[in-house]
Amino acid sequence: MSNESNDSGTTSNLIRGWRKFLGEARTRILLWYVLIITFIFVVSIPAFRLLLHARVDMRVNRELREKIKVFHSLVTYGITSDHTEKDALDIQQFEMLRTDERLQRPSSRQQLKDFFKAFLSSQLPDDDTFLIAFLDGKFYRSSPRGRPEQLAENSQLMQYWAKQTQPEQGEKHFSDSSVHSILYLTQPVKINGEILGVFVVAHTSAGEHAEALEAVIVIVQVSCVVLVVALVLAWVASGHVLAPLRMLIAAIRSTSESDLQKRISVQGQGEIAELATTFNEMMDRLQRAFTSQRNFINDAGHELQTPITIIRGHLELMDNDPEEIEETRILVLDELDRMSRFVEDMILLAKAERSDFLQLKTVDVAALTEELYAKAKILADRNWRLDAMGKGQIVVDRQRITQAVMNLVQNATQHTKNTDVISIGSTISNGKVHFWVRDTGEGIAVSDQQRIFERFARAAHSRRRSEGAGLGLSIVKAIAEAHCGMVKLRTQPGNGAKFTIVLPVEPPPMMNDQLIDNS
Numbered sequence: 001m002s003n004e005s006n007d008s009g010t011t012s013n014l015i016r017g018w019r020k021f022l023g024e025a026r027t028r029i030l031l032w033y034v035l036i037i038t039f040i041f042v043v044s045i046p047a048f049r050l051l052l053h054a055r056v057d058m059r060v061n062r063e064l065r066e067k068i069k070v071f072h073s074l075v076t077y078g079i080t081s082d083h084t085e086k087d088a089l090d091i092q093q094f095e096m097l098r099t100d101e102r103l104q105r106p107s108s109r110q111q112l113k114d115f116f117k118a119f120l121s122s123q124l125p126d127d128d129t130f131l132i133a134f135l136d137g138k139f140y141r142s143s144p145r146g147r148p149e150q151l152a153e154n155s156q157l158m159q160y161w162a163k164q165t166q167p168e169q170g171e172k173h174f175s176d177s178s179v180h181s182i183l184y185l186t187q188p189v190k191i192n193g194e195i196l197g198v199f200v201v202a203h204t205s206a207g208e209h210a211e212a213l214e215a216v217i218v219i220v221q222v223s224c225v226v227l228v229v230a231l232v233l234a235w236v237a238s239g240h241v242l243a244p245l246r247m248l249i250a251a252i253r254s255t256s257e258s259d260l261q262k263r264i265s266v267q268g269q270g271e272i273a274e275l276a277t278t279f280n281e282m283m284d285r286l287q288r289a290f291t292s293q294r295n296f297i298n299d300a301g302h303e304l305q306t307p308i309t310i311i312r313g314h315l316e317l318m319d320n321d322p323e324e325i326e327e328t329r330i331l332v333l334d335e336l337d338r339m340s341r342f343v344e345d346m347i348l349l350a351k352a353e354r355s356d357f358l359q360l361k362t363v364d365v366a367a368l369t370e371e372l373y374a375k376a377k378i379l380a381d382r383n384w385r386l387d388a389m390g391k392g393q394i395v396v397d398r399q400r401i402t403q404a405v406m407n408l409v410q411n412a413t414q415h416t417k418n419t420d421v422i423s424i425g426s427t428i429s430n431g432k433v434h435f436w437v438r439d440t441g442e443g444i445a446v447s448d449q450q451r452i453f454e455r456f457a458r459a460a461h462s463r464r465r466s467e468g469a470g471l472g473l474s475i476v477k478a479i480a481e482a483h484c485g486m487v488k489l490r491t492q493p494g495n496g497a498k499f500t501i502v503l504p505v506e507p508p509p510m511m512n513d514q515l516i517d518n519s
Helices: 002-023 025-077 091-098 109-122 156-162 206-241 243-254 271-317 322-351 365-379 398-414 472-482 509-514
Strands: 129-135 138-143 168-173 181-191 194-204 361-364 383-386 393-396 421-429 432-439 486-491 497-504
Touching: 025 109, 025 129, 025 181, 025 194, 025 206, 109 129, 109 138, 109 181, 109 194, 129 156, 138 156, 156 181, 156 194, 206 243, 243 271, 271 322, 361 365, 361 398, 365 383, 365 398, 365 421, 365 432, 393 398, 398 421, 398 432, 398 472, 398 497, 472 486, 472 497
Parallel strands: 383 421
Antiparallel strands: 129 138, 129 194, 168 181, 181 194, 361 393, 421 432, 432 497, 486 497
């Protein structure tokens, strides 16, 4: 029973191993490569064979036409005529033929007989080529004398040629592999209006076809060797190309919440390199998100721990004195209010990442600026000023913009004295609306200018301690970015600060679903 279980487990492991092997990208690439190369060979080799046979037939037909052309020129004009095709003969052959008196234009049956004899004896046909002469409808002579069975004197094809009355070009196929087919050209000879003979140039194609087949076999053998070598190289190359993927898999497997340091080295260009770069960028974002989340939790726990400790301590020390009970009640309510504001701020920051965070409406900039200025003056006793009011309509969430500007104003009041100036203003230019809060307070150190927009951050060298949890400027930044805008800071230590919220006048198309119809 245990042996059967072991055999079954081994079989299952083998099946899983083969499935994994066949499912790998490297294996699929190799299989597709094999299919494509095989398809190319299956299509190209027969096409090459047909093309090779066609080229052989063209060459043979050209040689046959040259032989017929020489014969026709000699039998029509004679060897000494200026019309004779001398270009088809080499110099030595032409000089030899010119001395033979029998190669003059024949004018009788006997002269034609002598002409055939002289012409055939002077020719040296190529391999598998036969020059055949017929006289009075019967076989007379051939060069060479030895001919295949299909060209025997009494064969059907020879009898057919002997009766030709018009020039003809053709091909006759045979089942005999030693011949395969015969390509031929016929040229009847007419003397005094009567056809006395026929000249035939014939060529058996078995030799050329055998050579073509041998060439195809060599090509197939070479192609098989090349295919095997190409497959090995493709396997090695695909492994090299897909190496970043294996590194990516290993990096993903080794990634955990406590270890986000793994990165992939990017080499070269292309999709694999882009994938590695994208993975590294994703890991950077995840690391920043986890770090931010961890810091947020730590800071939130610290911020909540203080009021809880204060409340617990006063409640534990509280006795039955009515005056002390009242003081403790007021202090507990104040700490609970601060905790409530802190929780509301955290909820607001969480909502800033949702699509329904904004409720966009068309707002008049001048009216909104006046409203902001009126609300700001109530917050503290400062030297308030209204710098400018933009003129025009914008599409924003009125409540969120008011909240952001009031946070800036509250921040300004906490870092200024009664004699300092706090100014509010707005303007529209180049498709952007600017809301700013400017003060003449203590300013912000260079080292703090980027950090103060982070959650729970406060200026390190402020003269006074802010009452908030350090979320005010984070909320301003979140509201601005939700509007596809930004917050700018211009400050010098000891010379005040200017916070400017820059927003687009018209919301981007992706924010159209947040637009509320004013009607």
